[in-house]
Amino acid sequence: MHPMNAFKKLAVRSPWLFRINAGSCNGCDVELVATACIPRFDVERLGCRYCGSPRHADIVLITGPLNLRIRDKVLRVWDEVPEPKVAVAVGICPISGGVFRGGYTIDGPMDRYLPIDVNVPGCPPRPQAILEGVLKAREVWLSRMGA
């Protein structure tokens, strides 16, 4: 194997997660916290860590249907994330608008504005599904780095 590729394979074993709440009802956010904080799921096993700053993020987990009020802030935070980055839409709201679809405050779905890479539908998705989404995002990240 090419040494650079081996290096990239090592690098993706440390995905740091960042959460963006784009007007979510908080259900998916609670599930993300459960994924992170409950010993039963333990994302740290995969080298994941929730970080407070978008500058440290590798995988961005987005929840919520993208309200008009929050749209520009979400886009701004997304721009703060250094490349290479991967976006994961968690829950049905960012993917399709979910039960809020067609509402007058909703500007989603998210992929109208952000290059979403992985979708994890559910209302909310269970923690294992989120873990699965993070693993898929890792593959996308690896291919984005060119390995």
Add this chain to the structure above:
Amino acid sequence: MIVFGFLKVLLGNVAKGPATEPFPLGPATTPARFRGKVHMDPALCVGCAICRHVCVGNAIHISERADGSGYDWVLWHNTCALCGLCQHYCPTGAISMSNDWHNAHLQAEKDEWCESRFVPYLVCERCGAHIRPLPTSVAGRLYADNHVDVARILRLCPQCRQIETALHEGVRHDDQRVA
């Protein structure tokens, strides 16, 4: 002392060992009644569209094909809130919720991420009209008190069904009068 309280908890935690599930490095445990992806059995669907009516997120779409050969029943997993109302209200039990939660998919797969079923129309044996199919289980319930040939009734359109039943009943009543 408080200090020793938390030390006891920590030591207990070490002694008990990790409580982490093997997933994603191993198999995951899923409760049998977990509400996961919705499945639909086209053999049981009568096309009543109550599922579309009760769906909170408008995830279910039913559209008739232009050539009249049947209708497409589509449920978008990306809009489904997994509330289970469709399953609850489905009169024939065509809709069921599996405990399959493997729902994460790549963006490229987004447009195919749905439960899509085609329910073909039947052709009436008498008049040739296209009719919505009626599953045997439902028909058995409907015609439980009638002495009709259920299998034949099912292959007829509602109108022909009426005629058939009327003819049959008439014959039966005549028989009774004779007796």
Add this chain to the structure above:
Amino acid sequence: MELTLSALLHMLLFPGGVFALGAGLLLKGVDRRVQARLQRRVGPPLLQPFLDLAKLAAKETLVPETANRTAFLAAPLIGLTGMAVAAALIPVPGAYSGMPEMGDMLVLFYLLPLPAIALMVGGSASSSPFGALGFSREMGLMLAYEIPLLAVLLAVAMKAGAAVGAGPALSLTVVVGHQMAAGQFGFSPAMLPALAAYLLFLPGTLGVPPFDVPEAESEIVEGPLLEYSGPALGFFHLASALKTMVVLGLGVDMFFPTPLPGGALVNVCWFLAKCLALMLVSLTVARAATGRFRPDQAFTFFLKYPAPLALASLALAWMGF
């Protein structure tokens, strides 16, 4: 010339630089894993800190438009070099006797706050309001935890010096040598309060819960580190790994320096094992079991408990116990 060369080698290879970096990162990996076990989790792979660094090296570094570019990018290097120098001053008993001609405990005392100062410089250069908040918190916390540190260093120096019949022996080489001859300070009743104070000082200086006030990610979104990304953030992590090694090594040298009879390699391992034990007692348990103090609670904590403990030891050492 020869002295400079050997000093450079000590800073870059052993015990500073490469060795301290590797050991510090490994210790952090063990720390995270043990912490996970204490919380009934499995935890990350042992080499996770190395993987994190590999990842950070592969990311891009963003510099805010309004930031002072030079100060922003130089800040992590200040912390890193400061700690590499400090690591060269820490004797590894039985393998490396320190560089008394280069600096003593007072120099260490001045070098130790460098990563914190680098954090403050970086935070304020980033022009982020959260960086400024982190700056003020780091500053307050530093003022609080430097007092017990100074008292502990003086107590140890006083005790080591008293035996020689001179003033305080500030050279770590002398402190280690004295303990190898006259028994370790960690088992001397008069120095136990100082040991306790040092154990409480460790989480404070390393920004470990409950003292991660300046980098509180849920309150002030990682404070000074907020704007750092990619390799620049990696340098902060390197500096933090080096600092972990330096303060733990300093603790071992001050309280439990006695080497094993055997070669240098055995003693390096023995030294690392003692650092590990010190880390598990003071850092891992605190990290696994506590939340975060409010800034004022963290500040008063250091003045309330470690400072009087260290001063008690200092007084006892002064009186010749």
